[in-house]
Amino acid sequence: MKKLLKPFFLNLFFLFLTFQLTSCFKAEEKGKEQAKASDPTLITAESLTVNKNGLSHESIVIKTVHGNIEFKLYPKKAPNTVTRIIKLTNDGFYDGIKFHRVVPNFVIQAGDPSGTGSGGSGKKLKAEFNDAQHIKGTVAMARTNDPDSADSQFYIALNTLPHLDGKYTVFGQVVDGLDIINKVKQGDVIISMVFNKN
DSSP: OOHHHHHHHHHHHHHHHHHHHHHHHHHHHHHHHHHHHHHHHHHHHHHHHOTTTOOBSSSEEETTTTTEEEEEEEEETTTHHHHHHHHHHTTTTTOOEEEEEETTTTEEEOOOTTSSSSHHHHHHHOOOOOSOOTTTEEEEEEOOSSOBOOSSSSEEESOOOOOGGTTTTEEEEEEEEEHHHHOOOTEEEEEEEEEOOO
């Protein structure tokens, strides 16, 4: 009798365990859906519309003392990065942050609240390397030597930089203000950064 009960209880235990795990996964998915529904500012890359070049109709405008820099996004090439950048922008994260790195004929870089080049939002992003090339006005994520270390810092290319292609997550392209990016100096502040639904 004991020999018959042992497999029965073992099967019952595994059935219970399977049920619990399934419930946990369903609860986690439901939590994600509720978080998305309860945050009206959460705009995902999937909700953006794109043109034939893969650039979004929506844009982000960086207001500086020199004028505005407008860039469009690559939601299909870098969906997680685009979603994060839109969220940080809508949260006002970039407002008042300095361009902490300016290298003539190379890049201007911002996105670090500490202004040192080593800070960020505290949430790392997995790399989304893609086939977008670094031309003047390309917007991409800055990172350390770890490919998955991008956070909130981004740079704008001041020139064609083919040696960076496929090594950094490109998520946008400047469409207005190419003359402005050359005027940005180290220490200049992002007055505001705004997502436009267009």
